[in-house]
Amino acid sequence: MKVDELLKVLENIKIDENKIRERRQIAEYLAQMPHVNESPRIYYYYIMTRNEDIYNIYSYNHFLHYDKYLSEDAYVYVYVNDVYHPTDYYFPFLIHRYLLPYAYLSKLGIDKYYAVPAIGLEYVAVVIRYPNIKHVVVEVADIDTVATNTNLPTLTRDILGTEEISSSEADNILSRFSSQELFAGYDLNEARGIIYRYYENHDTSLAVEVEAIKDAYTRIFKPYRLVYDLNTNRFIQA
Secondary structure, rough: OOOOHHHHHHHHHHHHHHHHHHHHHHHHHHHOHHHHHHHOOOOEEEEEOOOOOOOEHHHHHHHOOOOOOOHHHEEEEEEEOOOOOOHHHHOOOHOOOOOOHHHHHHOOOOOOOOOOHHHHHHHHEEEEEEOOEEEEEEEEEEEHHHHHHOOHHHHHHHOOOOOOHHHHHHHHHHHHHHHHOOOEEEOOHHHHHHHHHHHHHHHHHHHHHHHHHHHHHHHHOOOEEEEOOOOOOOEEEE
């Protein structure tokens, strides 16, 4: 291997290590944020900035009118919710079928539904609290990687460079996204249904399908996963 090729490989390794460290720091911070630990019932979208300020979507949009640079400071698009099923515990990014389009539209600077102008976004995260065992699970993914793996650049190419889109345009993107058979030949809702039947109904005949969906899930999201125990206030093995 030539010296310049070796240096490029080493640089890529360094970049990957930086990404892993960034995602770990984000996950650790989100797992312990008051919105998760103190709220009796949580269900919301948030924007986390580079200096670790966290705004719910509505507050973020309000402050955006007074601070035009807030969009550039946006760092992580976050979805938070309580869950009660193993399906959501093990596959957090399958909870909400529109989460990824909302995050990506936000990165494009669109303000529609739960998308907000947040062009600085680098990551998308799901934070779920599992009250049955008082665990918080956080998964963090690189937004560009996930967008590419779910065809979002193609689905949104007609709106590139625009700041506003109509409801019909947004609905078309959301519908086309959710109908894609990305998970071993199944769309997101179908994949959730199969996983649910496997874990909740103990339908072991679906073991092969579940394993294939799991492989697709890992390939698409490449998530950094972290589990936080609210009983001990410690991180445990994911």
